[in-house]
Amino acid sequence: MVNIRSLDPSASPLDYYGYELRRLREQAGLNQAQLGDILYCTGSLIGQIETARKVPTREFSERLDAALMTDGLFSRLVGLVLKSQLPSWFRPYVEMEQKATYLYSFEGLMVYGLLQTEGYARALMGARFENDLDGLVAARIERQRILEREHPPLLWAIMTEAVLRQEVGGRKVMRDQLAHLLAMQEREWVKIQILPFAVGAHAGSLGSFTLLRFSDDPDLVYTEDFVQGHMTVDSTAFKDGSLRYDHLRAAALSVEDSSALITRVMEEHYGDQPEPGGSELA
Secondary structure, three states, X not given: OOOOOOOOOOOOHHHHHHHHHHHHHHHOOOOHHXXXXXXXXXXXXXXXXXXXXXXXXXXXXXXXXXXXOOOOHHHHHHHHHXXXXXXXXXXXXXXXXXXXXXXXXXXXXXXXXXXXXXXXXXXXXXXXXXXXXXXXXXXXXXXXXXXXXXXXXXXXXXXXHHHHHOOOOOHHHHHHHHHHHHHHHOOOOEEEEEEOHHHOXXXXXXXXXXXXXXXXXXXXXEXXXXXXXXXXXXXXXXXXXHHHHHHHHHHOXXXXXXXXXXXXXXXXXXXXXXXXXXXXXX
16 A cells, blocks of 8 residues: 655646546546556556556546546646656757757767657667656657647657667567567658768767757757757757758668668578568558
């Protein structure tokens, strides 16, 4: 039994979520175990979320709305909760990412965040963060919802061949991640190119970066160091980033040849063919 503690609903989105969950559960005449049975989870999990000790997922929130007939309340709240789990310095970027019309990303060391599976994201962030890993992973997957919108941004992602061959999270996690890249490649608004080892030194050798273009806001460049990220709308910086990206796009394999390389890496390292149509895992 989780100890009952008072929550200040104004303290954070997570506290407000837990406060409302307890209030509406009690209003429905259910204890934690009973609600857990309805949602196919434990009463302990209900208690942890009610006391802001665990971050709810979107799936949990949607089932909760159905069980308590709350007209989408928790499905709306969970977006705020998950955004609050992001590092404070990263939140302004996510807000701009959600407004972007075009996203052009170059990654030299890891799969681009919007294309990561949950398993890959967990393994990647688990190597860096010890606390609040569940919340961080859920927040990353939540960001990917922009690709499911009726009018998603055009995403063009260039990654080095090293990203494909660096095994993250074990064989199954990495195999599923490569299959997910192939599945995403089938979407008309997602383009993935791989920069092969044979290119040698290239325009992205100094680090990863993302270019964001908007319909109504100034274009910007986003970069990260090992501490935090940096955004700038400086036109000279954006012009330089665009030129670098054009060089990378020209040096990378075509979209079709990139898919062939991803498939070949899967066969060589995992002895497995991608399923027809790919595997939607994130």
